[in-house]
Amino acid sequence: MGNEIRKYLCLCLLLFLAACQSVQVSDSSHIKEEEVVTALQENGVKLAEAEFPNNVFGQKLGNVKPKTYELSGKPFFIFEFKTEIERENGEKEFDEKTATMDLVSSSTFIKRNILIFYVHEQDFNSGNVPFEKEIQEALDGISEG
Structure with a gap:
């Protein structure tokens, strides 16, 4: 017994x-927007708070308004969603809203609940998008919990 x-x-x-x-x-x-900014700064990506009120990349997705920054004069938007599912829904919403638009060149970065749009306006064929490698490395360096 x-x-x-x-x-x-x-x-x-x-x-x-x-x-x-x-x-x-x-x-x-869950990753906070502040964690992303810190990781980027530590990786040599110097962001400055900025406003880009009429930029399509900065539109509200779901109930989330992005935090807006400037990186070497270019718009940089960080969306902090509550969950990964909400982030995925935000991506779909963006794709639907912009499907018929001719957008300038940008890079999209994803890490769990975080969505980033970096509107660099570079030619993708050049193979030399400034800060792209550093941004990805910073996101990869954020702890998995």
Whole structure:
């Protein structure tokens, strides 16, 4: 009888720890816009707060208005969604809204709940988009939680 109780308690403890683990992982998987800015700054990407009120890349997606910056004179938008699913829905909404537009060259970066548009206006065929590598490295360096 003692072994059965011990097994039952071990099972309960294991389930409790598993539940705590999943809650902890989901909480730490959310990235804040400030974390992204810090990671970018540490990787040599110097952003300055700016306003681009009529830029299509800065439109509200879902219920999220992006934080707007300037990177070497070019618009840089960071969207912080609550979840990855909301971010995916925001991407779809952007694609639908801009499907018939002839947009300037830009790069899109994604990390979990974060969506970034960098409107660099460079020719993609040049293969030399300023800061693209540094931005991606900064996002890759953000901890997975």
